Amino acid sequence: MTRRYRPPPETVATGRAYPLAAVKKAVLAAALAASLLGGEVLLTWAESLPVHPISDQVVAAAAFWRDATFSVGLTKPADLLRDQFRRLQDIH
């Protein structure tokens, strides 16, 4: 007994369609916003890379970026959120 193939339901089938130019801007905006506020995360990631002359440069660039964003207070929201969540998780 065989059964003819029926296409499965697709999760995004009902979504609103956007043109590529708009999607590119959105993806860039996401990357920019995350990197502006996530200097600390970038540095932690860079420091976890295997030791290599290139990764040394990546670490130096990430440290510069973290210091620059820290000096204008952009790393504060993420740090604050982390502290508050740790406090919440520790309530017994």
Next chain:
Amino acid sequence: MLFPTLAFGLFFLLVFFASWALRGHNRLRIGLLVAASYVFYGFWDWRFCFLLAGSTALNWIAGELVYRAEGERRRTIVAIAVALNLVVLGLFKYFDFFLLSLADLLGSLGLTPSLPFLAIAVPIGLSFFTFHGISYVVDIARGDLDKPAKPLDMLLYISFFPQLVAGPILRAAHFLPQIARAPDPSDIRATLALLLILGGLFKKVVVANSLAVDLVDPIFREPDAYGAADLLLASYGYALQIYCDFSAYTDIAIGLAALLGYRFPQNFDQPYRAASLRDFWRRWHMSLSSWLRDYLYIPLGGDTGNWKRYRNLFLTMLLGGLWHGAAWHFVIWGALHGAWLILERLIGMDRLPRWLGVVITFHFVCLCWIFFRAQDAGMAFEFLAGFARWEGPSQLTPYLAFLMLGMAGAQFLPRDRVERVERALAFIPLWLLGAIAGIAILAIDRMGPDGVAPFIYFAF
């Protein structure tokens, strides 16, 4: 390279922009996506890229032969191709399991022969790309695919990185036509894609990882150190953890594929609101259950004959259990599901009030998850024996209770909840939604426990 990592984020950014830059040259674009997929897979162990390429070549050649053959010869080629796929799967995944079981059996008879154990790590995603290969050959034989795939299309179908290691399982007849035609750059379902990615990251990083680290793992590691209340909470916790973990992976995969212009099938549909186990399997890992139905249950005979259909159902679930891992606790998990599905048909589960069906089904599924999660069958029985030790909960915190209640409640939200959110956000320009998504990704990272745990289904 795991989805919720910065390394993957950078990788995806590169692939996204490079692939759309080649939108006017579909063959080049496919080549780029294949190369990216092999880089992604090679991050775990580059040697397994040869296995992935070998599996692709085997099934592509089989597809060509099947397409040109007819009648009995066609059936023979399909049988050989499926058997070869299963041999590869069996060699890596089950060879040592069967030898170990044989050694145990012989040991109980006082014999201690030296058996040739392979002791090879199971390649990540092996079952998933094997299923894709089998789907390709069988779909050609059944006529669901009009013609065999071009080699490059076949390479992408088997290796496409968003689904490569944990699904959803793509049917050849569904995905190959999408690869062959260039994605439409004016039709990218971006808001839904972003919502799926964010929701998936939240479920994985915040919910699944927190439940695993603070509740499930410690209790399943030492079930005899805990009383009934903790064991019950751990079994509920694992039910929610595995749902959040696995559905997160597929949601992210669906979202990433959508940003690249491809459509993946739905894989989860609020499974814990199911009023019967049959209903559960229509909502849980839908791409696997439909695969098992079409490529195993129906070829076994499906619903024909009274006792035969029960046999087919039981065998399908038993093999589904074994697919998850070469261990007896997975076999028991599959057998329990098979037996309950038969029982439901015999007693007519659908006559029960819906709420009662939901409660019974959820608790039966939780019972089965104990076998699924335990390190081995012995630990699962130890876990169950612990329900006789009545002690109050010691591990539950307000935060974990909030996460568990929230995720359980989400099972009963409207089915079109994501679409509703999309409509509610329609007034926000997409670039601003993108910026908000970037901030949300960072926030999710900060809210989760330290470190990145692999997805549970990477092991299967």
